[in-house]
Amino acid sequence: MAAPVPFPEVERLAQAIRTGNRTVLSRAITLIESKRADHRGTAAALTQALLGATGKAVRVGITGVPGVGKSTLIDALGSMLTKAGHKVAVLAVDPSSRRTGGSILADKTRMAHLANDANAFIRPSPASGTLGGVAAKTRETMLLCEAAGYDVVLVETVGVGQSEIAVADMTDSFLVLALPGAGDELQALKKGVVELADIIAVNKADGDNLVRAKAAAAEYRAALHILSPASPNWSPPVVTCSALKGDGIADLWAHVLKHRELLTPTGELAARRGEQQVKWMWAMLEERLFAPLRTERSLKAELPRIEAEVTAGRLAPAAAVERIVQMLGR
Ligand SMILES: Nc1nc2c(ncn2[C@@H]2O[C@H](COP(=O)(O)OP(=O)(O)OP(=O)(O)O)[C@@H](O)[C@H]2O)c(=O)[nH]1
Ligand SMILES: [Mg+2]
Numbered sequence: 001m002a003a004p005v006p007f008p009e010v011e012r013l014a015q016a017i018r019t020g021n022r023t024v025l026s027r028a029i030t031l032i033e034s035k036r037a038d039h040r041g042t043a044a045a046l047t048q049a050l051l052g053a054t055g056k057a058v059r060v061g062i063t064g065v066p067g068v069g070k071s072t073l074i075d076a077l078g079s080m081l082t083k084a085g086h087k088v089a090v091l092a093v094d095p096s097s098r099r100t101g102g103s104i105l106a107d108k109t110r111m112a113h114l115a116n117d118a119n120a121f122i123r124p125s126p127a128s129g130t131l132g133g134v135a136a137k138t139r140e141t142m143l144l145c146e147a148a149g150y151d152v153v154l155v156e157t158v159g160v161g162q163s164e165i166a167v168a169d170m171t172d173s174f175l176v177l178a179l180p181g182a183g184d185e186l187q188a189l190k191k192g193v194v195e196l197a198d199i200i201a202v203n204k205a206d207g208d209n210l211v212r213a214k215a216a217a218a219e220y221r222a223a224l225h226i227l228s229p230a231s232p233n234w235s236p237p238v239v240t241c242s243a244l245k246g247d248g249i250a251d252l253w254a255h256v257l258k259h260r261e262l263l264t265p266t267g268e269l270a271a272r273r274g275e276q277q278v279k280w281m282w283a284m285l286e287e288r289l290f291a292p293l294r295t296e297r298s299l300k301a302e303l304p305r306i307e308a309e310v311t312a313g314r315l316a317p318a319a320a321v322e323r324i325v326q327m328l329g330r
Contacts, residue, residue, distance in 0.1 A: 010042060014049040020087075020149045022121065032140045033126050035295075047140055053147040055273070057089075060256055061155045061167035063193065064177030069203040070156045071110035073177065073243035078111070078154060080249055082119040086152050089145035090114060092125040093157040093167050095134040121150060130294075132287045135166035139280055142170065168196045169276055172269060173259045175199045175252075178220065180213035194220070195227060197236050199255050205240035206247065213240045233262050292328055299327055 016024035032043045062070050078088040090111065114120040123141055125134050142153050157167040168174040176197040194200070200220050205213035220238045229235050237255050241248030263269040293299055306323060309315035315323075 010045045010049055013046060014147070017050060017144060017148050018053055022148075025121070025144060025148045026123075028144055029123060029141050032144065033137050043140070047143055050143060050147040054143045055146060057142075057146045057151050057153045058256065058260065059142065059153045059155070059171040059173070061157065061164075061171035061174045062177065063157050063164045063167060063174070064203070065179070066158055068177045068179055069243040070158075070177055073201075073203060073241070073249070074154050074156060075111040075114050076243050076246050076249050077253060078120055078152075079113040079117065080246075080253070081152050082114075082117050086119070087150045088114070088117075088120045088152045088154065089142070089150035090120065090122045091138050091141055091145070091153065091155045092123075093131075093135050093138050093155060093163050094125050095129055095131045095163070096158065121145060121148075130287070131162055131166060132283055135163070135170070136280070136284050136287055139170050164193050164196060169279055172272065173198045173256045175201060175256070178202045178216060180204055180209040180216050194223065195230070198234065198259055199236055199252070200224070200238045201248070201252055202238070202240045203243055206242035206245050210240075231263065231268055233266055233268065234259060289328075293324070302327060 013024060013028060017028055028046060031039055031046070034040075034043070062074060064070055074090055078090060081088050109115075111122060115122060123145075126137055129137070138155065142155070145153055153171075155167050155171055157163045164174075174196050176193055176199070178200060180202055200217075202213045202216045202220070217238045217240050224236055224238065239248055239252055239255065241252055243249070260269060263272075293303065303324070306315065306320050310317055310320050
């Protein structure tokens with residue numbers, strides 16, 4: 001799909017994206033996701049050409065354990081926002097093997113309203129890759145969406161491993177979804193994730209779960225009290241909501257806006273984005289420098305042998321590093 005694009009074409013592509021052309025936007029994202037070395041330069045030139053048109057969106061990360069209701073919430077929230085005149089892009093960071101073609105389909109059915117909404121754009125994460133690679137592509141995709149006029153970007157990630165950090169590092173507000181069921185849930189939700197949270201929402205606060213959801217919210221509030229907040233100007237609120245029924249969604253969004261409203265005049269939002277920008281650069285560089293270890297056949301074949309020697313104690317780790325670096329330099 002993404003044929004190599006001659007550089008003079010980059011400006012034309014960029015222009016089509018700026019006018020909000022969805023077909024070109026999709027093609028450009030495919031170009032960005034391409035692993036081909038000859039696509040990389042074009043992709044970089046394209047993001048550079050569009051840079052001036054980026055940065056205007058409200059960027060929100062959404063995490064939580066599988067099944068907590070992230071996609072359902074995004075569908076409800078996104079629909080509310082498009083009705084209010086916003087253009088909403090939905091992206092995902094999930095490098096795990098769990099996300100196959102099937103679950104992309106599942107995502108679309110979980111987001112049945114948004115999937116058919118002309119003012120929404122849903123892009124699942126690349127089907128494979130390292131976390132660093134997937135996250136880098138998602139970031140670039142976010143920039144393209146912003147350039148195409150999407151003024152809200154929602155990034156879903158599953159509450160497993162390091163992917164929350166990657167998403168917190170690309171968004172302005174980080175929303176942690178939790179389940180009703182006090183106590184145990186708090187244990188299940190790693191402390192580190194709570195520390196990243198700008199807002200916590202206990203979802204599925206409906207039917208029989210309503211009382212338990214309120215109790216869970218109270219527990220989270222108590223737990224947050226113990227942690228020192230990341231910003232002196234913002235204590236993460238804990239709310240309850242029902243993504244399924246649409247309860248509490250407007251309130252949740254009001255907290256996202258309040259978060260921005262408070263952190264914009266203090267310069268914290270701009271500082272957060274600036275730091276993120278630099279982190280992206282290093283993450284992409286790291287990804288690029290490590291790529292040969294994953295892709296070049298001779299190197300890939302050599303690594304298990306080196307590892308085995310290190311395991312057996314015949315090769316010192318430092319000597320192994322020297323050997324690998326030499327191989328990379330060849
Ligand atoms: N009762 C109730 N069920 C909900 C609510 N939100 C989501 N669900 C249900 O929970 C299940 C999982 O919802 P998803 O939105 O797919 O959850 P997710 O967090 O995106 O899941 P993964 O993408 O697999 O990590 C579905 O059956 C939803 O219908 C809610 O507010 N109340
Ligand atoms: Mg989901």
